[in-house]
Amino acid sequence: MAELAKVEKIVAAYKDIKTPLIYILKDVQKEFGHLSEDVLTGVARTTNIPLAEIYGVATFYSLFTTKPKGRHIVRCCNNAPCHVNGSKQVLNKIKEYLGVETGETTPCGTFTLEFTSCLGLCAVAPVMMIDDEVYGNLTPEKAMAILKDYKMKGRSHA
Amino acid sequence: MHRAHILIAMDAHTISQGARTVKDALVRSLSLAGLTNEVRVVETGSLGIYNKGVVLVVYPDAVYYAGVTVEDVADIVSEHIIKGRVVERLWLTEFIEGKRVAYAAVPPRFSKQVRVVLRNAGIIDPESIEEYIAHDGYEALGKALTAMSPEQVLQQVKESKIQGRGGAFFPSGLKWEFAAKEKAEQKYIICNADEGEPGTFKDRLILEGDPHAIIEGMALAGYAVGASEGFVYIRGEYLMSIGRMRRAIDQARQHGLLGENIFDSGFSFDIEIREGAGAYICGEETALIESIEGKRGEPRDKPPFPPSVGLWGKPTIVNNVETLANIPQIILRGAAWYRALGTDACPGTKVFTLVGNINNPGLIEVPMGITLREIIYDIGHGIPGGKGFLLAQMGGTTGGILTAEHLDIPLAADTLRKVDAGLGSGAILVVDDSQCVIDLVKCFVEFFNHESCGKCTLCREGTGRLLELLEKISDGRGKMGDIELIERLATTMMSGAFCGLGQAAPIPILGCLKYFRNEFVNHISNGGCAMVDTKYAMAENDLAIA
Ligand SMILES: Cc1cc2nc3c(=O)[nH]c(=O)nc-3n(C[C@H](O)[C@H](O)[C@H](O)COP(=O)(O)O)c2cc1C
Ligand code: FES
Numbered sequence: 198m199a200e201l202a203k204v205e206k207i208v209a210a211y212k213d214i215k216t217p218l219i220y221i222l223k224d225v226q227k228e229f230g231h232l233s234e235d236v237l238t239g240v241a242r243t244t245n246i247p248l249a250e251i252y253g254v255a256t257f258y259s260l261f262t263t264k265p266k267g268r269h270i271v272r273c274c275n276n277a278p279c280h281v282n283g284s285k286q287v288l289n290k291i292k293e294y295l296g297v298e299t300g301e302t303t304p305c306g307t308f309t310l311e312f313t314s315c316l317g318l319c320a321v322a323p324v325m326m327i328d329d330e331v332y333g334n335l336t337p338e339k340a341m342a343i344l345k346d347y348k349m350k351g352r353s354h355a
Numbered sequence: 356m357h358r359a360h361i362l363i364a365m366d367a368h369t370i371s372q373g374a375r376t377v378k379d380a381l382v383r384s385l386s387l388a389g390l391t392n393e394v395r396v397v398e399t400g401s402l403g404i405y406n407k408g409v410v411l412v413v414y415p416d417a418v419y420y421a422g423v424t425v426e427d428v429a430d431i432v433s434e435h436i437i438k439g440r441v442v443e444r445l446w447l448t449e450f451i452e453g454k455r456v457a458y459a460a461v462p463p464r465f466s467k468q469v470r471v472v473l474r475n476a477g478i479i480d481p482e483s484i485e486e487y488i489a490h491d492g493y494e495a496l497g498k499a500l501t502a503m504s505p506e507q508v509l510q511q512v513k514e515s516k517i518q519g520r521g522g523a524f525f526p527s528g529l530k531w532e533f534a535a536k537e538k539a540e541q542k543y544i545i546c547n548a549d550e551g552e553p554g555t556f557k558d559r560l561i562l563e564g565d566p567h568a569i570i571e572g573m574a575l576a577g578y579a580v581g582a583s584e585g586f587v588y589i590r591g592e593y594l595m596s597i598g599r600m601r602r603a604i605d606q607a608r609q610h611g612l613l614g615e616n617i618f619d620s621g622f623s624f625d626i627e628i629r630e631g632a633g634a635y636i637c638g639e640e641t642a643l644i645e646s647i648e649g650k651r652g653e654p655r656d657k658p659p660f661p662p663s664v665g666l667w668g669k670p671t672i673v674n675n676v677e678t679l680a681n682i683p684q685i686i687l688r689g690a691a692w693y694r695a696l697g698t699d700a701c702p703g704t705k706v707f708t709l710v711g712n713i714n715n716p717g718l719i720e721v722p723m724g725i726t727l728r729e730i731i732y733d734i735g736h737g738i739p740g741g742k743g744f745l746l747a748q749m750g751g752t753t754g755g756i757l758t759a760e761h762l763d764i765p766l767a768a769d770t771l772r773k774v775d776a777g778l779g780s781g782a783i784l785v786v787d788d789s790q791c792v793i794d795l796v797k798c799f800v801e802f803f804n805h806e807s808c809g810k811c812t813l814c815r816e817g818t819g820r821l822l823e824l825l826e827k828i829s830d831g832r833g834k835m836g837d838i839e840l841i842e843r844l845a846t847t848m849m850s851g852a853f854c855g856l857g858q859a860a861p862i863p864i865l866g867c868l869k870y871f872r873n874e875f876v877n878h879i880s881n882g883g884c885a886m887v888d889t890k891y892a893m894a895e896n897d898l899a900i901a
Contacts, residue, residue: 214627215667216647216648216649216667217649218649218650219629219630219631219632219646219649220630222632223591223630223632246649250650253650253651254649254650254651257634257651257652257808258591258631258632258633258634258652259632259633259634260591260592260632260633261632261633275798275801276553276554276752276798276802277553277554277711277748277752277784277795277798277799277802278553278554278710278711278782278784280794280795280798281711281712281784281786281787281790281795282711282712312805313592313633314551314553314635314802314805314806315551315552315553315554315555316367316592317367317550317555317556317558317559317592317593318367318368318371318556319553319554319556319708319710319711319716319782320368320405320406320556320708320709320710320716320717320718321368321371321372321405321406322710322716324371326592329594331367331370331371332371333368333371333372334371334372334406
């Protein structure tokens, strides 16, 4: 199975590191998009760690996902510093624009909307992160313009 | 030789405001003007100026420019660099006693800051080990390894009375001593860079602005307690910090400052980075250790404490980023120098992050003992929109609540303890009087509910029940008796939860109930929030102005 070969290659890259499971899962997720049962079974087989334990780890951390997600992941911060600067209005606008609730993916598969806890960017609150990029000082309009850009260009925004 | 340097702050905040494109434009513009060999553009860490867009400084004139966009770049080059004229409209100044003063010339008594931990941030290029070395970098390590015994290093740290900056303010010297006394063939030093406390970004900016100070602090800790391996556990969302740290470790290895037999002293030490994967609880030291071990980040039972049984069962020191970044200065300048900063019971400086409804949010380093009034009104330039001060939350979302009556108490770990608060992570959240307290408490509890690791019932179920009750009160479905129920639940969690998360979560809830009980009662008797409509309209207005 081609998938197993890829998993084996990732696991082999960490042979000199003690207890590297989190690194392995990160790389595996990067490769396959999400951590499906098949893929996790492959990880279990290659690392000799029980599947139940791996599944436990994969479902514990918020950066891991066992279900497929959209092409872009929009993470909105709604912790207190962002909250008192109007993050709720921003989030409501995003939900309205994308037509999804937090935790959901748009039907076209472009965006998944999620919550994130504080990103340590509170000096420019409210804040969101799209994939690896961060955006601060958001207003509902600004957030929408950024999302529109992603949608139009179908690529990341500098 | 360059006749001018332009320092551009390149941290996660400024990048989110377009610093990268401005830098590219600057480099292009200088090259078009044929100035590439005369003017050097240097990326640096945070300059401590936020919410003013992209910030850069032109040296040797020390002129700060804020809100710089790509369109402004041509002006800066043609006016300032070529003609030597300051671009007035971008010039960052402050008004002091009615006079306009250049940002660089603001006297320290007005800026009220003392920089120990942040001394290099925004001054050196964090990607260059040479610049760190040129600013006394690795001198403390050299001094320790060539002229001091491990016991002497430990003694200095003990005498400095430095207390851990991760939130608990445990004396670091004591913690190190526990680990030093353990007999083991392997011990570990862990730098806790899992910073996740809402409102806190001090560690991020140290990681991004002065990563070598952390490496040096860790190596000194390793020498003092007899550990040869270190781990920096950085939260997975901090991509830039991870990159800068990785680079710094590589450079330190190349320079022989990490690895085997450092300074020919026989002492060996190396550092590995471990990335988090999104879990606030992993900031708790034993959960962090579990996570490095590749497991779910659930806290362990204590005792035994990590200095005796830690990572892979070995004696382990877990210290916060800020704590470790202080260590080189303590060794270099001595414990007495450090103790002279701050207050007797709580020496040193503290890095705070000032956030929320504040004109001048950001990162500040001040001596212990400063008052909240000075921080909010002098350093923070007060509250926007002419609104009043409602409350401040100290130390992150698990922190205590202070109100107007506390504006003048000197801030230190011991003084705050007396008013049921603490310095915690160093976050200061300022909240103005247009905000609804119930909404705010709901926001705190949403966070706890989201981040509870699920290991103990009280925290897992308790945070959920609290959220339901608060939602009821907020939506106008609250009943008399709900407030008492919240209090009972909160006090039970405080005494019975397994770890610091569940034990501390009730602090801000009870704090808000103590000072704003009437608000809760009003929500119940009026059937919901009277502010809802006006509040959102006002908030949108503010955003439009900003
Ligand atoms: C829920 C919880 C979250 C924590 N998060 C952090 C954190 O993000 N960073 C940190 O340095 N310490 C955090 N701590 C404190 C650590 O457990 C530990 O006390 C600290 O890293 C010790 O370093 P210090 O002695 O230098 O302060 C947290 C504690 C709890 C209970
Ligand atoms: S609270 Fe949103 S980034 Fe810190």
